[in-house]
Every structure is written in structure tokens, then in C-alpha cells.
Ligand SMILES: Nc1ncnc2c1ncn2[C@@H]1O[C@H](COP(=O)(O)OP(=O)(O)O)[C@@H](O)[C@H]1O
């Protein structure tokens with residue numbers, strides 16, 4: 218059966234000719250509706266009568282959300298650009314259109330792209346092996362971070378409700394990775410209100426992640442733009458601050474957040490994302506499946522990340538919350554394999570050896586044995602909060618700081634320096 222196609226091709230004179238040619242010949246496609254704008258295209262997609270959309274880059278109000286909604290409706294998307302317009306092609310790709318062709322391509326070629334898109338075949342014209350090939354001008358003058366050799370890694374720091382220490386771990390992990398030499402970007406993606414700027418003592422008026430998401434939604438975000446939106450705390454540590462007001466969560470569209478992380482991989486060796494706790498898919502509560510979902514951004518981050526850390530506290534209440542949280546995570550994202558980080562480990566709230574007891578309980582109830590343990594270290598965290606600085610700055614010898622450094626070394630694939638030996642070498646030289 219022929220692929221049923223919606224078209225939304227504007228701007229140029231070739232629309233009717235192209236549609237005629239597509240329809241007339243036996244290319245295996247049938248144009249079922251010619252739409253004049255994005256709204257009509259989305260309405261058509263929602264009817265379920267087509268499998269693909271052919272649209273042009275000049276279409277007004279075309280953004281990442283519209284493309285995401287087409288995909289969500291099961292409609293594959295092929296884009297057309299003016300011949301040679303690489304900027305428009307790049308923009309369409311950033312919006313999530315994987316197949317992009319010049320508008321003067323043969324009807325046969327366009328029809329083949331539509332059929333491929335429906336079959337899920339990636340665009341052959343794009344070098345997927347080297348993501349930098351898609352960005353001809355990289356971040357030469359601006360880029361302060363150690364240039365990633367390939368794609369940078371993304372680590373999501375997530376955890377259940379009850380303040381187990383997600384932000385503490387995210388900030389500590391990013392700071393320590395940067396100190397170990399990895400160009401690092403810390404992203405505050407907490408949709409219930411971000412506090413990373415405050416924790417780091419930044420007087421934040423910057424658009425941060427919401428600004429980056431806005432550019433991503435309009436298809437104009439690149440790594441240089443991302444670098445400009447981020448605070449340079451140090452040359453190797455940049456921070457994309459979060460929502461200053463929790464009620465602005467609709468600004469963090471999931472598709473745009475995913476694009477931001479894609480660009481972050483070009484910019485930084487390691488991207489650490491501080492996430493909100495909620496993962497339940499509130500879509501079912503809404504009759505309008507295209508309505509924005511508060512947890513959508515969190516889910517997008519967890520889906521995009523190479524590693525998802527689940528931070529839990531070490532007392533019985535926290536452990537119970539962790540078990541429930543992991544259940545929920547498995548329901549909505551069954552493919553995500555979280556790495557358990559036990560934070561605030563201390564004697565007292567559980568009997569016996571707390572490390573063994575907690576590990577055993579978590580393994581029994583979640584099937585995951587925790588990989589990292591971070592001690593409770595209130596003195597150190599209080600000193601950091603009071604100064605608006607990181608643990609490495611205010612409490613360099615604190616046990617929590619040492620533990621975070623080990624975590625960073627392992628996640629960034631770097632070796633943590635052995636502090637004792639270094640000091641010894643220094644002394645010998647001095648003496
Ligand atoms: N290992 C720890 N030892 C002592 N206090 C901690 C530790 N981890 C976090 N905290 C404190 O617990 C509180 C909540 O931590 P935070 O990182 O903001 O949690 P979340 O981001 O999960 O809500 C903060 O006051 C923080 O300083």
C-alpha cells in the first residue's frame with residue numbers, strides 16, 4: 218500500500234508541481250492532504266490517516282515540539298530546504314527531522330525518503346558516526362572546556378522524593394570531575410525549582426537551561442550558544458542554571474531538553490544533570506496527549522543519559538522511598554538501568570554495619586546492589602552551603618569530598634590522584 222503523506226510545503230513556487238509529481242507517478246506515495254500551516258498539519262496528523270509528513274524549512278511556527286508531536290502521532294517527517302541551504306538543513310535536523318532533502322530533488326528521491334522515513338531508515342546524507350560533522354563551525358574561540366574526543370557523556374543524577382542529596386551529589390560530582398581535568402557542564406534540570414545557582418553562590422539572572430531549551434525549540438542552538446548561556450565557574454566547569462521559579466516548568470519541553478543534551482555532548486567531556494524526583498507519566502491524567510507534562514523533562518534526561526544515578530538516603534524511610542521510586546522508574550522507563558548511590562550513610566538509623574545492612578536491604582527489594590556509598594558529613598555540607606562554595610573549596614579533606622572524588626573519577630573514566638602520595642613526593646622535592 219502506498220504511504221499516505223501530508224504535505225506542508227510553503228514559500229516556494231514548486232509546491233504544486235512537486236505534489237503533482239509525487240501523486241501522479243507510481244512512487245509508492247499518496248498525498249492525502251495539503252496543509253497550509255503547522256496547525257493544520259498537526260490536526261491532520263492527529264486523525265491517524267497518514268504515515269508521513271513532507272514539510273519545508275520555511276514553514277512558520279515549525280519548532281521541535283511540533284516535530285515531536287508529529288512523531289508521537291506516528292507520522293514520520295521529511296524536510297525540504299532551498300538547494301544548498303545548509304543552515305536550514307541543520308536547523309531541521311536539530312528539530313528532530315532526520316531526513317532532509319533539497320527542494321529540487323527528484324520526486325522519485327523525495328518519495329524514497331518518505332518511504333524510508335516511515336520504515337525508520339536513518340538519513341544517508343548525515344554522517345551519524347561523527348556528530349561534529351553536522352556542526353561545521355564548532356566552538357573554536359569560545360570553548361573553554363577540554364574538547365571531547367568523541368561525544369561527551371551524560372550522567373543524570375536522579376533519586377526519589379525526600380531530598381536524598383541529588384543536588385549535593387550532582388554539584389560535587391561535576392566539581393570533582395572538572396578538578397580531575399574533564400571539561401564538565403553541570404545542568405540544573407529540576408522542574409520543581411532549581412537551586413544549583415544558589416548552592417554555588419551564583420547571582421543568577423541568566424536564562425540558563427530555559428534559555429537553551431528555547432533556542433533548541435526554535436532549532437537555533439549550537440554548542441557555542443550553549444557555552445554562552447552557561448556560567449563559567451572555572452574554565453573547566455560550566456553551569457547551566459535552572460528554573461528560578463518552579464511554575465515555569467512548561468518552558469522545559471522534553472524534546473528541547475533532549476536537544477540541549479545533544480549539544481552538551483559536543484561541548485563537554487562530561488555533562489552532569491541534576492534532576493527532579495518525579496517520573497510518573499501524568500499523560501494518562503490528561504485527555505489531551507499533547508498537553509505539556511511536568512515530568513516530561515525529567516524523563517527526557519533519564520532517557521538520554523548514558524548513566525542514571527539513583528541517589529538514596531540511608532535510613533529506613535529513605536530506603537522505602539527508594540524502593541518505590543525505582544518501581545516507578547521501571548514502569549515508565551524499563552530500559553534504564555540505574556546505578557545506586559547510597560548517600561548520608563551513618564551509624565544509627567539502621568542496626569549493625571550500616572553499609573552492609575543498607576546494601577542488603579536494597580538488593581533484596583530492588584534487585585540492585587549499590588555501587589557507591591557516600592558518608593553523612595553534615596559539617597562539610599553545612600560549611601559549603603554557608604559559603605556558597607563546593608566541598609573541595611571549603612572542606613578539601615572531608616570524607617564526603619573524598620568519596621565524591623572517587624565517584625567522579627569512576628564516572629568520567631579518569632584516575633583520581635592519590636592525595637597522600639602526591640604530598641609525599643612534594644615533600645621529598647622540597648627537602
Ligand atoms: N552526605 C551528606 N551528608 C550530610 N548532609 C547532606 C549529605 N548530602 C546532602 N546533605 C544535605 O541534605 C540536604 C538535602 O540535600 P540536597 O542535595 O539538596 O537534596 P535533593 O537535591 O535530593 O533535594 C541539604 O541540606 C544537603 O546539604
Ligand SMILES: [Mg+2]
Pocket residue numbers: 383384385407412491
Ligand atoms: Mg535538589
